[in-house]
Amino acid sequence: MFQRLPDISGTTVHFSxxxxxxxxxxxxxxxAALLVAxxxxxxxxxVSGAERGPxxxxxxxxxCYVEIDGTANQQACRIRLRDGMSVLTQHGKRDLGR
Amino acid sequence: xxxxxxNTVVIGGGLVGMATAYGLVRDGVDVAVLDxxxxxxxxxxxxxxxxxxQGKGAGLPPYTMWTRQSxxxxxxxxxxxxxxxxxxxxLSQPGGFNISLDEGALGRxxxxxxxxxxxxxxxxxxxxxxxxxxxxxxxLRKYFPEIGPEVVGxxxxxxxxxVNSLLLFRALHIAFKKLGGRYLPNHKTATITPGNASFxxxxxxxxxxxxxxxxxxxxxxGRLGKMVGLNVPVRPQRGQILVTEKMKPFLRHPIQTLxxxxxxGLQIGDxxxxxxxDLGLRLGVLSVLxxxxxxxxxxxxxxxxxxxxxxxxxxxxDGYPIYDESRDHPGAFVCTCHSGVTxxxxxxxxxxxxxxxxxxxxxxxxFSTQRFHVPAxx
Ligand SMILES: Cc1cc2nc3c(=O)[nH]c(=O)nc-3n(C[C@H](O)[C@H](O)[C@H](O)COP(=O)(O)OP(=O)(O)OC[C@H]3O[C@@H](n4cnc5c(N)ncnc54)[C@H](O)[C@@H]3O)c2cc1C
Numbered sequence: 001m002f003q004r005l006p007d008i009s010g011t012t013v014h015f016s017x018x019x020x021x022x023x024x025x026x027x028x029x030x031x032a033a034l035l036v037a038x039x040x041x042x043x044x045x046x047v048s049g050a051e052r053g054p055x056x057x058x059x060x061x062x063x064c065y066v067e068i069d070g071t072a073n074q075q076a077c078r079i080r081l082r083d084g085m086s087v088l089t090q091h092g093k094r095d096l097g098r
Numbered sequence: 099x100x101x102x103x104x105n106t107v108v109i110g111g112g113l114v115g116m117a118t119a120y121g122l123v124r125d126g127v128d129v130a131v132l133d134x135x136x137x138x139x140x141x142x143x144x145x146x147x148x149x150x151x152q153g154k155g156a157g158l159p160p161y162t163m164w165t166r167q168s169x170x171x172x173x174x175x176x177x178x179x180x181x182x183x184x185x186x187x188x189l190s191q192p193g194g195f196n197i198s199l200d201e202g203a204l205g206r207x208x209x210x211x212x213x214x215x216x217x218x219x220x221x222x223x224x225x226x227x228x229x230x231x232x233x234x235x236x237x238l239r240k241y242f243p244e245i246g247p248e249v250v251g252x253x254x255x256x257x258x259x260x261v262n263s264l265l266l267f268r269a270l271h272i273a274f275k276k277l278g279g280r281y282l283p284n285h286k287t288a289t290i291t292p293g294n295a296s297f298x299x300x301x302x303x304x305x306x307x308x309x310x311x312x313x314x315x316x317x318x319x320g321r322l323g324k325m326v327g328l329n330v331p332v333r334p335q336r337g338q339i340l341v342t343e344k345m346k347p348f349l350r351h352p353i354q355t356l357x358x359x360x361x362x363g364l365q366i367g368d369x370x371x372x373x374x375x376d377l378g379l380r381l382g383v384l385s386v387l388x389x390x391x392x393x394x395x396x397x398x399x400x401x402x403x404x405x406x407x408x409x410x411x412x413x414x415x416d417g418y419p420i421y422d423e424s425r426d427h428p429g430a431f432v433c434t435c436h437s438g439v440t441x442x443x444x445x446x447x448x449x450x451x452x453x454x455x456x457x458x459x460x461x462x463x464x465f466s467t468q469r470f471h472v473p474a475x476x
Contacts, residue, residue, distance in 0.1 A: 046344035047361050062404070073343045073402055093346045093362045096244075096397055 002035040015085040024081045031057060031064050031076035034087065042066050042076060043090035065090050104130035104280065106453070107299055107308035109287050109322060112142035113263075113438035114412075114445060115314030116270035120179070121450025123279040130308070131274070132285040132301055139317060139334065139375070142438060144409025146339060146367045147263035147359075148352055149189075149440045152196060152230055152255035156210060159217045160464035161418045163224070165437070168444040169257040175443035176261070182276060185269035187261050188360035194258025196354040197238070199248045199393045207253055208232045230255045241351060246396040252353075260352040262360055263439050270442075282306075287315070290325040292427040297326070312453060313432040316412040317375075319420075327426030329467050331415035332434055336373050338383050340366040340391075341405040342398075356391055364401070366391045370411075377408050411436050415470060421449060421462040429456065432467070 010025040017037060024033030031054045034042060041051035043065045054064035057077045064076040067088040072095065076087075108119040111133030122129045151169050155162025176189045198204035211230045218224045234251045275281060285301040290311065299306045313319050313330070323330035344362030355367050369383045384406055392399050412434055414420055419435030431453050435441055452458050458466075 071400060093344050094401075095346045096348050096401070 001038075001040060004036060013081050013083050015081060015083070015087060017087050018089055019086075026081075028081040029057075029077050030066065030068065030074075030079045030081050030085070030087060033081045034066070034076060039089065041089070044092055046093040049092060101304055102130065102282075102306040104128055104306060104308050106130075106310040106312065107132060107297070107306055108312045108314055109290075109299070110313070110315035110318070111271070111281060111283070112140055112314065112316055113145075113267055113270070113442055114142075114316070114433055114435065115312070116142075116267070116274060117438070117442040117445035118312055118314055118433050118450050118453065119279055120270050120274045120277070121446035122454055123274055123277040124182075124446075125451060125454050127454050128278075129274075130280040130282055130306060132287055132299065132306060133281065133283050134286045135284040138286075139377070139410050141316060141409050141411050141436075142267050143264065144337070144339065144407050145263055145439055146337075146357070146365060147260050147266075147439055148194070148354070148357070149191075149259040149261060150194065150354070150437065151257040151440075152194065152211060152253060152354075153207075153214070154437070154440075155218075155418075156214050158416075158418050158464060159214075159221065162214055162218050163221055164419070164444060164461075164465075165440060166223070166229075166257060167448075168441050169259060171447060172259065172261075172443045175447055179266075179269050179273055179446075183269035183273040185265055185272060187265050187269060189259065189261045190352075190360070191259035192351050193254060193256040194260070194352045194354065195233075195238075195241070195252045195254050197245070197252040197356075197394050198250050199390070201250050204232070204251050204253075211253055229257070242349070242395070244348065244395050244397050246393060248393045258352060260357050261439065266439065266442065287318075287322060290322060290430075292326055292430065295429070297427075297430065310429040310453070310456065311431065313430070314434065316434070317410060319412075319432060319434045323432055326430035327424045328422060328430065328432050329470055330420055330432050330434060331470055332420075333372075333413050333415075334375055334410035335413040335436075336371040336376065336408050336410055337368040338371075338379055338387065338408045339368050339406065340384055340387055340403050341407075342366070343402045343404050345401065353394070355387070356394065363404070364391075364398070375410065377410065379406055379408050412438075419465045420467060421458055422466045422468075423456075423458055431458070 013024045040053045052063040055061040059078045066076045068074040105128035108115045108131045111131045154165040289300045291298040319330045342364040349358040424430040
């Protein structure tokens with residue numbers, strides 16, 4: 001659904017989504033990179049299990065939680081993409097170990 | 099201005115007023131609840147949701163027994179309320195712990211609990227083997243493998259439990275209305291005028307007359323009590339609470355300052371502050387709460403806090419509940435306490451039937467306002 005504007009370019013950043021190697025560009029938020037890669041649902045909710053994805057894209061709604069480098073419930077819209085990042089979509093409640 | 103009538107008016111739609119009002123309508127009494135609007139002080143929407151027995155009643159054995167009775171009848175009260183309201187309360191009753199990070203504190207706590215037990219020993223229904231146990235850190239690890247090295251031990255009481263107190267609050271409101279009760283928000287009571295066998299209650303939205311009246315207006319009970327000849331010394335006492343993101347269940351038991359809700363969030367509580375009506379939040383206080391939680395469970399240090407709030411407890415002068423009927427103006431009752439979640443079952447199932455019969459019996463004797471009628475020490 002989402003695609004980059006034609007005049008956007010920059011250094012390529014390599015990261016993975018659920019183990020699958022993917023690329024974004026420097027300056028992307030994790031949320032933007034996931035949306036461009038075709039992920040709309042980043043997680044399922046902790047209570048009903050319904051799908052959720054970024055809604056406000058400005059840190060307010062907490063709907064864009066993902067697990068980043070082993071830590072769950074990270075707001076994807078507020079974290080800048082970094083080279084080598086491992087991003088996992090999330091299912092249900094955070095496990096306290098992560 | 100409108101004027102209205104009810105057999106019994108309950109002033110205050112918090113947990114105490116609604117539990118009492120629910121008990122009354124269930125017994126067929128015509129009840130109207132007069133409540134304030136959304137901006138009211140309400141302990142009932144900011145509490146810690148424990149049904150808590152351990153430590154209750156130091157200095158007043160009838161309060162220990164009253165609390166034990168409430169915890170004992172809570173499951174039956176909950177079942178019935180769930181049936182009537184259709185709201186699940188998430189009552190969980192595995193027994194509760196109070197965890198200590200300091201050897202001295204654990205010793206003092208155990209001694210305090212022992213004094214309470216000694217004062218209750220032999221009373222009907224009090225367990226001969228005592229009400230609590232003291233558990234060292236090693237044994238505690240069987241219940242909570244994640245506790246940190248600072249933990250020295252805990253006290254445990256099998257009667258301690260917890261519930262979703264916002265759903266309890268909602269269930270009481272729904273059940274009350276389903277059973278025919280009238281809930282009147284935005285009816286802050288300004289004055290009560292006792293008349294001949296009835297009371298005229300002037301509110302911001304018109305007046306209501308009733309032959310019987312229950313003061314359950316939380317920290318406003320002091321002011322209202324004076325209008326019907328009742329001395330009700332209550333004051334606000336602030337408590338602040340932190341709430342974390344939702345996590346997979348890891349806490350199987352409530353801990354007095356830490357519990358995991360049915361939805362997975364962790365509540366970290368709760369401060370005790372004498373600051374009048376100030377509902378502010380203080381980072382210093384909140385960080386003490388967070389520090390203590392991480393002391394107990396070090397793995398909480400990476401968990402995100404998503405909410406914090408403060409609420410005002412309704413604290414009586416000596417900390418014990420007050421149930422009484424005015425001697426000058428019979429038919430005017432007061433029902434107030436600081437553990438309105440814990441005692442909800444008593445208010446609905448024991449106090450309300452007495453109010454219906456217009457007679458608080460001996461079970462309430464220890465909680466009358468008579469105890470405040472002693473000259474203050476110079
Ligand atoms: C931080 C904190 C933690 C707590 N933890 C626990 C716990 O774990 N377990 C437990 O058992 N208890 C706990 N409590 C206590 C519990 O929340 C209270 O005992 C209970 O909510 C009190 O209920 P209430 O109805 O008396 O008062 P409130 O909830 O304060 O309600 C008073 C009501 O009266 C209304 N009112 C006031 N004045 C008027 C007026 N003049 N006219 C009309 N209406 C009026 C208000 O609108 C309000 O609805 C806690 C409290 C706090 C603050």
